[in-house]
Amino acid sequence: MELRRLTLWGYFRQTTRTDKTGNQYVKVRIRALSPFRRKVVDHLSAWLGVFCTILLALLIIPLVLAELLPLAALLLIALVGGLSYIFLMAFLILLVSKRKTILIGGSYVRVRRYLFFWSYLDRARHVTFTEQSYSPLSNEKLKEELIHEAAETDDTQKSLKPYYRHSKMLIIEHRGIPYHVMSIYDVVLAEQIRCRLQALLLDVPSGSLGQIAVSPEEIWGKQAGDLNHGS
Numbered sequence: 001m002e003l004r005r006l007t008l009w010g011y012f013r014q015t016t017r018t019d020k021t022g023n024q025y026v027k028v029r030i031r032a033l034s035p036f037r038r039k040v041v042d043h044l045s046a047w048l049g050v051f052c053t054i055l056l057a058l059l060i061i062p063l064v065l066a067e068l069l070p071l072a073a074l075l076l077i078a079l080v081g082g083l084s085y086i087f088l089m090a091f092l093i094l095l096v097s098k099r100k101t102i103l104i105g106g107s108y109v110r111v112r113r114y115l116f117f118w119s120y121l122d123r124a125r126h127v128t129f130t131e132q133s134y135s136p137l138s139n140e141k142l143k144e145e146l147i148h149e150a151a152e153t154d155d156t157q158k159s160l161k162p163y164y165r166h167s168k169m170l171i172i173e174h175r176g177i178p179y180h181v182m183s184i185y186d187v188v189l190a191e192q193i194r195c196r197l198q199a200l201l202l203d204v205p206s207g208s209l210g211q212i213a214v215s216p217e218e219i220w221g222k223q224a225g226d227l228n229h230g231s
Contacts, residue, residue: 011189012196025105026200030182030193031097035134035163038185041092049085056080100182104200111172111181121174129197130171130178131190134164170194 013029033041057077103110109121121127168190170181184190 012193014200019105023105025103026204028102028104028197028200030100030102032182032184032186032189032193033093033097034183035167035185037096037098038167039163041089041096045085045089045092048088049081052084052088053077053081098182102181102197104197104204106204109172109201111179119179121172123201125175126173127201128173129181129194129201130173131168131194132171132178133187134167134169170197 011031015027016024017027018024101112105123107123109123109127111119111121113119163185166187167183167185168187169183170190170193171178172181173179184193
């Protein structure tokens with residue numbers, strides 16, 4: 001399993017709630033890494049992995065050299081170092097991931113900005129979810145560039161910030177005005193989240209009150225390519 005796929009653990013959770021007036025709404029919790037946080041996770045997990053490997057060599061190897069061959073001892077160091085790197089990265093991803101809560105009702109969309117502060121958007125005034133690239137290139141050209149990135153040899157291109165080139169900004173537009181929701185590392189993950197949010201706007205029709213006709217289980221049931229089982 002690729003390490004970057006660890007970001008998909010619980011990245012999108014939705015539940016149906018009922019407010020005080022008896023109207024249902026969908027509560028969405030998004031968890032993802034920003035490009036800066038992903039960079040911190042990569043560097044910190046690498047350094048901690050090296051530290052654990054050195055610590056193992058200094059403290060444990062002298063105790064087992066009498067019973068193990070030198071080659072077996074080296075293989076043990078490499079194995080423990082690699083496992084420590086993987087587990088440290090997984091732990092740090094779960095620890096530092098940014099979380100965002102969004103409520104989607106028939107007449108509103110609410111986005112949590114801070115602990116107790118919410119942004120209220122009236123759905124009667126056209127609300128839609130989009131995404132924006134950090135790259136000066138268009139989305140289509142950026143996709144082509146990422147596909148051919150492995151074969152690039154231009155030092156100028158490689159000197160650009162790779163974490164931001166591989167990231168997108170999740171945007172919510174209200175009355176044609178864009179508002180930044182969160183930054184998401186991994187363009188594929190950003191697109192999946194945007195599509196799911198946009199689909200919820202269609203499944204919870206604007207102006208609808210009372211019970212939501214389609215449950216989350218029916219919306220995201222088990223089927224080919226189901227996002228709930230993408231990880």
